[in-house]
Amino acid sequence: MRVLPILVSTLWLAACGAPPAPSTVSPGAAATAATTASDDPRSASADADAPLPEFPAIPLIVVPEILGVTPAQRALEASMAAVLDPMQGVSVAPARCGSDGVLVNDAGITSVDAAGNLIRNGDEGLFQINADGSGTARFEGGLVTIEADGSGTINGTIGEGEDALVQVEADGAGTYNGPAGLIVLDGKGGGTWNGDSGLIQINGDGSGTWNGPQGLVTVNADGSGSWNGEASLVVNHGDGTGMVGTPGREVAMAPLPKVPPAGRFPPLRRFAPPGAPCGYLITLNDRVLFDFDRSEIRADAADVLDTLARALGGTRARAVEIGGHTDAKGTDAYNQALSERRAAAVLAALRARGLDVEAEAIGYGETRPVAPNAVLGQDNPGGRQLNRRVEILVRT
Known part of the structure; x- marks a missing residue:
């Protein structure tokens, strides 16, 4: 990323300073000095040709992968595989097969009713799974509640050794508070992300702000904006002009592109017994x-x-x-x-x-x-x- 060197601000102040007082310098010496000044790459004309700083782009709000019910699913499968069937003789149970048609052992299921609702209560946790994929799981990794429309909450394990509180609505709105920071999305293109990269706010109308390692970046929906950071102060008027530095120099500056809308939370994966x-x-x-x-x-x-x-x-x-x-x-x-x-x-x-x-x-x-x-x-x-x-x- 190109940034304006700090030297430019210093030279701009020098170029805008008061003219030197009359002196006894000889005409030849004055001519020499004028020639030297005109050849100096740090002159006002050279400063006007300096490359403009490039506005940092406001990062997209990235929703971390939410494993959803996968840890609960793992616990359920472990429960179904590990519990011994106390019955001896003949038993009959619903059969479930994988995508390859191979039977999945499920002798440990406590009950499956005629409508396909499953209840399992064992050392690994309590699982209540409905035929439409909704249900709850209370297990060592936490509490997971899933609705048939993909909404729900996860309070506990979302990955290997990672805990979070996730609330997801059917329209993609929701909150995530976990290892990636705090993410809030409205499901309509707006949202905030407060994490290791600073505070990002996206409004959904093309505007947004980012207060992070690069400084404070503001982008307005009309293409104007400002950046107060490495290049001192850069102001974009949104009309093809802008200012760089303090005091600022007027420069040509293309309007800023709109900030892309924030994404939405994906629906939580519904429960399903294996196979x-x-x-x-x-x-x-x-x-x-x-x-x-x-x-x-x-x-x-x-x-x-x-x-x-x-x-x-x-x-x-x-x-x-x-x-x-x-x-x-x-x-x-x-x-x-x-x-x-x-x-x-x-x-x-x-x-x-x-x-x-x-x-x-x-x-x-x-x-x-x-x-x-x-x-x-x-x-x-x-x-x-x-x-x-x-x-x-x-x-x-």
């Missing part, structure tokens, strides 16, 4: 169907399979995926083979009972646990029991 609804998940503990370390279905599992086959026949399933899962005891290769045999055995049993929808059997081995196989380096039998299971994903 999208994709059907139902039926979980069968391995002891319901199999003896320990075996893949032949137990004879007394016939009633369970009969009931299951009838239930599947009455659903509007477009596809069924039968997944076999093991705990982590044993080698990866052994567990993979066992899970494949068990999944295939369940599919064969359901086919024999009249299942006629598209279906496939997949073995996942120990790769998709729903509970820790070990805790603090110690064996976790309860967790391993939950991991030994057959899951039937009914895609609807």
Whole structure:
């Protein structure tokens, strides 16, 4: 950025001073002095040709990235993945899948009603999420409230180790008080930002002020303005003229461009349990169907399979995926083979009972646990029991 050297102000004062008093200097010496003065680059003519200082531009008000419900979402997902399902035997729960169609484990959801409203209360916090994405989250990172129109408040964590108070309205107005400073936006192009770069005020009509490291900059909507800073005082009249310095010298000066309007707060991202609804998940503990370390279905599992086959026949399933899962005891290769045999055995049993929808059997081995196989380096039998299971994903 070009600025007018301080030297210019000093020379301007010298050029505007009183003329020297008569002296006894000889005509030759006077001529020499006149020649020297006319050749001096610091003369008034040279001063008139000096480059004009360039007005600093008032910075745009930049809204920091607001992660919104992302920390709450992380806490929710951690809660859903970590809590053990106390039920043994057969359980049915809504299934959610990622964008790739892969099932997302959600056995820890406390309740999801018929309208899609979710409530989860656990060690990680209290989550109340409505089907339209609105809701509240009280967790270790703070309190988040989101409305369906994108408005809401965040009081607490917005990023890694960063806390803030954010209030956002549906029209983009709001306030942010956090690591970036204090930002207030009216949603109509006006706003203020008080932060490390000073105090910025944008009025939305092309005018604004900036009191910061460069000094005090004022821009009016008619193209006039002033800058009191590095170049002493610069005044722009907005009519093609201006003044530089104190006392000022008249100069040609283009009107100042309008200050762009301030932005708006983006809508807060709505809550959503991980993944999208994709059907139902039926979980069968391995002891319901199999003896320990075996893949032949137990004879007394016939009633369970009969009931299951009838239930599947009455659903509007477009596809069924039968997944076999093991705990982590044993080698990866052994567990993979066992899970494949068990999944295939369940599919064969359901086919024999009249299942006629598209279906496939997949073995996942120990790769998709729903509970820790070990805790603090110690064996976790309860967790391993939950991991030994057959899951039937009914895609609807």
